Amino acid sequence: MVTSFLIMAVLAGQAVTGGSPPVTVEIVASGHVETPADRFRVSGNVLACGATKAEADAALARKVAELEASLRAIGVTKAQPLERPSLAGMMGAMSGTRGSYGCNTVDLKDLLASPGAATKPKPAERLGANAPVSFDAPSRPVAMRAIAALTAADAKPSEKPLAILIDDTTARRAAKQQALTKARQEAAAYAVSLGSGPATLTRISEKQDWNSTDFAGQMVRMIGLAASAPSDSVATDVTLTVEFSLAER
Known part of the structure; x- marks a missing residue:
């Protein structure tokens, strides 16, 4: 019903x-x-080495501070956080990390120049500390100068800057x-x-x-x-x- x-x-x-x-x-x-774009972002990863973890951390802090100072001199600043998750953030995250193996590599040229080097006692293993870094440049030409500075500092930068909008x-x-x-x-x-x-x-x-x-x-x-x-x-x-x-x- x-x-x-x-x-x-x-x-x-x-x-x-x-x-x-x-x-x-x-x-x-x-x-x-x-x-x-209102900024051009460059990302990389800085590695520093030391006999101890504390020594590596201190060396990393100095290296990053020196890098930031040299980039500020050409008008490049630390990256500003973006309003929301974006391609720029994804690219920065993909810069990855660098382990202590980078502090203990042996140059192949040295081995070839000294045939007995491979049998010599290995030096004490060094420890590494690394940190991802991202910077914002006001123009593409300035960003390319930042990439050159990061390369000189062995910071493994991206090959090209990424055009972004802060807001x-x-x-x-x-x-x-x-x-x-x-x-x-x-x-x-x-x-x-x-x-x-x-x-x-x-x-x-x-x-x-x-x-x-x-x-x-x-x-x-x-x-x-x-x-x-x-x-x-x-x-x-x-x-x-x-x-x-x-x-x-």
Whole structure:
């Protein structure tokens, strides 16, 4: 009896409103903008050696301080934290670590020059301390000078600087507006195809997953970064899931 009453109520409601309930359309749209970079990031890893861990740590602190001072002299500063996880952060993390093996390598030329060197007692093993470093330069030419300085300090820098935006809020908002415009256009096309009334926006979601256009776009750029021509612009990708209600005309 209750079920029959509910069915009758639904049918009565549809009759009052003119028939079928509104159609819900969920549209995934993306926006892409290119913005001139405001910094150029260079990353590397500094290694220092010592007879003890304390000695290696102290040597590392001196080496990093000297490197920072020399880079400040050409207008390069320690990297500022970015607003959100980004390609720049991923590239910096990929600089990795360097173990003590770097403090105990034997030059092959020395072995060849001294045939008996391989049989001599090995020197005491030295310990290493390392630290990842990232710096921001105001332009690409200055960033290339920073890379040269890091190379001279055996800091294993990236081959190319990475163009970044310290604050990408404006760029992301522009990309969102672009995505929203696309979603509205698609919803309007659905309304025409279905012969319904105007599309009413009911929900917007920025939630993303590993399959999102944002993440995929960053990964594609990271993989192609080494082979691509240097760019002084930063690409910003945003994906929105937008829901519309299409009422019957």
